[in-house]
Amino acid sequence: MAFCELCPRRCGVDRTRGERGYCGAPALPHVARAALHFFEEPPISGTRGSGTVFFTGCSLGCVFCQNRAIRAAKSGREMDASALAELFLALEKEGAHNINLVTPTHYADTVRAALLLAKDRLSIPVIYNCGGYERVETLRAFDGLVDVYMPDFKYMDAAWAKECANAPDYAEWAGAAIVEMYRQVGALSYDEAGLLRRGLIVRHLVLPGARADSAAILRRIHELLPVEEIALSLMAQYTPDFAPDDAPRALLRRVTRFEYESVLSLAEELGFRGFSQSRGAANAAYTPDFSIPVFPEKEKA
Numbered sequence: 539m540a541f542c543e544l545c546p547r548r549c550g551v552d553r554t555r556g557e558r559g560y561c562g563a564p565a566l567p568h569v570a571r572a573a574l575h576f577f578e579e580p581p582i583s584g585t586r587g588s589g590t591v592f593f594t595g596c597s598l599g600c601v602f603c604q605n606r607a608i609r610a611a612k613s614g615r616e617m618d619a620s621a622l623a624e625l626f627l628a629l630e631k632e633g634a635h636n637i638n639l640v641t642p643t644h645y646a647d648t649v650r651a652a653l654l655l656a657k658d659r660l661s662i663p664v665i666y667n668c669g670g671y672e673r674v675e676t677l678r679a680f681d682g683l684v685d686v687y688m689p690d691f692k693y694m695d696a697a698w699a700k701e702c703a704n705a706p707d708y709a710e711w712a713g714a715a716i717v718e719m720y721r722q723v724g725a726l727s728y729d730e731a732g733l734l735r736r737g738l739i740v741r742h743l744v745l746p747g748a749r750a751d752s753a754a755i756l757r758r759i760h761e762l763l764p765v766e767e768i769a770l771s772l773m774a775q776y777t778p779d780f781a782p783d784d785a786p787r788a789l790l791r792r793v794t795r796f797e798y799e800s801v802l803s804l805a806e807e808l809g810f811r812g813f814s815q816s817r818g819a820a821n822a823a824y825t826p827d828f829s830i831p832v833f834p835e836k837e838k839a
C-alpha cells in the first residue's frame with residue numbers, strides 16, 4: 539500500500555503515510571458490521587446465517603449504492619490483521635456457515651494477512667464478496683485462501699459504467715476477474731446440507747432501463763465460463779431510495795416485471811442455473827442497518 543495499486547484505479551498513493559486514493563480508504567481496514575446475515579443466497583445463508591464482515595469504503599462507488607451509509611471509508615472499527623483473524627474465528631463460534639468478506643478489495647493486503655493467520659483454524663468456507671472491479675494480480679494473492687467467490691458483474695457498456703460508477707473500463711476488468719476466480723475455485727461444490735463449500739456465484743443486479751446491458755453481460759459470462767459449473771444470482775432488489783437526485787434518470791425508478799423477467803428468460807435460454815429474486819426484494823428494509831455497529835460478543839470492546 540506504499541504505492542497502492544490494489545484495484546484497477548491504480549492510484550499509486552502511499553496509504554501507509556496517510557495518503558488517500560479514489561476509494562478514500564486508510565491503510566488499516568475499517569469494519570462497519572460483523573454479524574450473522576440471512577439475506578444472502580440460500581446455500582450461503584443456510585439456517586444459521588452467513589458470517590458477514592462489512593468493510594467500509596469501496597473502490598468502485600456506484601451512484602445508487604445501497605450500502606451508501608458505509609461508503610465513507612473513515613467510519614467503522616479499525617482492525618489490524620490479528621484482530622480480523624480473531625473476528626473471523628468469533629463469527630464461526632457464533633454459528634456462521636461461512637466467513638463472508640463484503641467489499642474487501644481496497645483492504646486486500648490486511649485481509650490476506652488475516653486469512654493467513656486464521657485459515658488453518660477455520661472449518662468453514664471463506665467467501666470473497668466483491669463488486670467485480672478487480673485486478674487479477676490482487677486476486678491471485680487469495681489463491682488457496684478463498685473458497686467461494688461472489689463477484690458482481692454490473693456493467694458492459696462503457697458509457698453506462700462511466701455514468702454509474704466512473705469506471706468505463708469496468709467490463710474488461712470484471713471479465714478477467716471472473717476467469718481468474720473460476721481458475722482458483724473451479725466448479726460449484728456443496729456439502730451434505732446443501733451449503734456451498736466451493737465455487738463461483740456471479741451476481742447481477744438488473745437495473746432500470748438497462749435490459750440490453752444485462753443481456754450483454756449474460757452473453758459475456760457465457761462466452762468466458764462453463765455456465766453449468768457456476769451459479770448466476772439475478773437480483774431484482776434495485777431500489778431508487780439510495781440514488782441521488784442527479785443520478786441518471788433511468789435510475790430513479792424500480793425495475794419493471796417485464797425488464798426483470800426478460801433478463802431471467804435469457805439466462806435460462808443460455809443455460810445458467812442459480813438464483814432469482816422476487817421483485818418484493820426491492821425494498822430498503824433488506825439493507826442492513828449500519829447506524830448500529832454489530833460485532834460478535836467476544837469482539838466488543
Ligand code: SF4
Pocket residue numbers: 542543544545546547548549550551558559560561562563597643644645
Ligand atoms: S484500493 Fe483505493 S487507493 Fe488503492 S488503487 Fe484502488 S481506489 Fe486507489
